[in-house]
Amino acid sequence: MHNIYFQNHVVTIAYEPEWELGTAQWQGFLSSAEFRKAVTQCLQLIEEYKPLRWLGDNRKMKVIRQADQDWFAVNALPRLQASTIRRHATVVSEDIFNKMAVEQIIRRVENPEALFLKEFNSKQLALAWLKQPTLVSY
Numbered sequence: 001m002h003n004i005y006f007q008n009h010v011v012t013i014a015y016e017p018e019w020e021l022g023t024a025q026w027q028g029f030l031s032s033a034e035f036r037k038a039v040t041q042c043l044q045l046i047e048e049y050k051p052l053r054w055l056g057d058n059r060k061m062k063v064i065r066q067a068d069q070d071w072f073a074v075n076a077l078p079r080l081q082a083s084t085i086r087r088h089a090t091v092v093s094e095d096i097f098n099k100m101a102v103e104q105i106i107r108r109v110e111n112p113e114a115l116f117l118k119e120f121n122s123k124q125l126a127l128a129w130l131k132q133p134t135l136v137s138y
Helices: 032-049 067-076 077-081 094-109 123-130
Strands: 003-007 011-016 021-030 055-063 089-093 117-120
Touching: 003 094, 011 032, 021 032, 032 067, 032 077, 055 094, 055 123, 067 077, 067 094, 089 123, 117 123
Parallel strands: 021 055, 055 089, 089 117
Antiparallel strands: 003 011, 011 021
16 A cells, blocks of 8 residues: 655655555656655655665656756765665656656766666566565665
8 A cells, every 4th residue: 555645736645554565656847846745755755765676667757957957066966875665667658759868967977786677568577577676675
């Protein structure tokens, strides 16, 4: 059972205590303000509940502006790298421009192995991978 942490017309952010799993399901194109607020909500969930796993469902998300990619790299990546997350699965967007934007963000990570990030084409495969035992527990 998941608990909705934050929801609006562009994102649903939830936490599943049983799996120590945070999720963000994205929809459509986000303005800069919407993107930054949603990412900040994700980070707050991560810092509050300390999940070991994260699922970013980007299937319906559209392009991320360059300025927002830069903001994410400076403001979110350090917090993600310092977080409790030990597995991060992304369901790849159907939008080629979003996929390229996410790839650009990942290339900016200094130590990508530390994020334990893996991309999937289906939510079911992503969840199966996430639910495998983690190497580190808190």
